[in-house]
Amino acid sequence: MSKRLGLQTIVFQQAPRIASCSTIAGPKEGEGNFGSYIDKLVDDPMMGQLTPEKAERMMLYLACQDALAKAALTEDDVHFFVGGDLLNQIISSSYCARDLGIPFLGIYGACSSIVEGLGLGSLIVDGDYADSVLVATSSHYQASERQFRYPVELNIQHRKSNQWTVTGAAAAVLSKSGTGPKITAATFGRVLDYGIKSPNDMGAAMAPAAADTLCRHFADTGKTPGDYDLILTGDLAAVGQKLFVQLVKEAGYTLGSKHMDVGASMYKPTQQVGAGGSGCACSAIGILGYVVKEMLQGNLRRVLAMATGALFSPVSTQQGDSIAGIAHAVVIEA
């Protein structure tokens, strides 16, 4: 059997297991809809650190350590650390890798990083290049806000399409053996640009990529929405998910209640966050918190987990470039 299926999908023959995972998040996420699925909630989003950047990398490090401890592994047992985040030059992941001392492959897929990481980690394990791979990602509201937008205390009236960056981190250990859920396939996405220029509208910029990857996945594998218990998207949020469902419907697939967007569901309506959550930690908490826990409890059997990323920088938007989107998908089975 070929490892490749169709144009963009890879089927793993020795499907790697999610041997363990760990999630950590701040108080706002704790009060949200996924609060009970997050392993460790901290009261102080600054983690007692002087800067949000330091706080973010501390969260990432704690999530990694916790995931390793749950899998009963030490740093030396893990052959690769695949990590990415939103900050310039992916500093959170790099400094975390420095402290872990595991050979590091840094990735950048904006908010799609977790699925890009899970897909790449699975390739490494399936290819027999490692027994265990650590995959982790993080984001922080304050650190993202100052890099992509404005000072936190500035007099800004947020729009209804604005998204709130999730403060948190998530890590997973992928192993050849073990008992956790399996990653059986991955569909790596193309970069799509439909000319959206507003950084206040990231969901709209990412929705075409998400629809494209999903339709490619269905075409490659011959599966339909009915084959999955849940089709998860990362952080399209309220506006983006509406567009995504519309685009997928035009392509001939009706998702209905099978679809859930983590960004749109992250916060409660009373928390006043515009269209919903975003950030690397948003999709990561959805997949490694919600999906994996529901699978271990037997409530979900087969899930298509997607994460989307808006590929832009403040420099590119200020120079008038449009925002490109990307989406990757992995199939997780109990």
Place this chain on the structure above:
Amino acid sequence: MDKAQKDRRERYQQMVREATPQPNRWRNAVMAFITGGAICTVGQLLYNLFEKVEPSRLETTAVTQAAMIALGAIATGLGFYDWLAERGGMGAAVPVTGFSNTVASAAMEFRREGYILGMGAKMFVIAGPVLVYGIISGFAVSLLRAVLTGSLF
């Protein structure tokens, strides 16, 4: 970009316009009026107070401005001003307290990169354009006035 691609983009952007919720402009206008009006009322109260001590109009105006700038910066430091602006919109952004907030919020944000290259260099990152174009337009209007009236004062 070929035509089919361009059409697809345009059609999608139409979809986005339809899917994006519009702000409640009436509510925003009323909130901005109340917020801006409240800030100006505080300014007027301070002016009336200062007038009793310093009868010169020019001096009183200057002291009131300074007091409002200080109030804006303090409200920013206490984390109150962004809360106010979230509700009051332009009513909070336009008065001098809003200008003070742009400077204070940038100073707070970039202090972490040090006093020189962080706070010092980036304090006016938001307020800078207001100063540059404020001074340029002030100069242009004064020049026009001088030409039209034949007097500099």
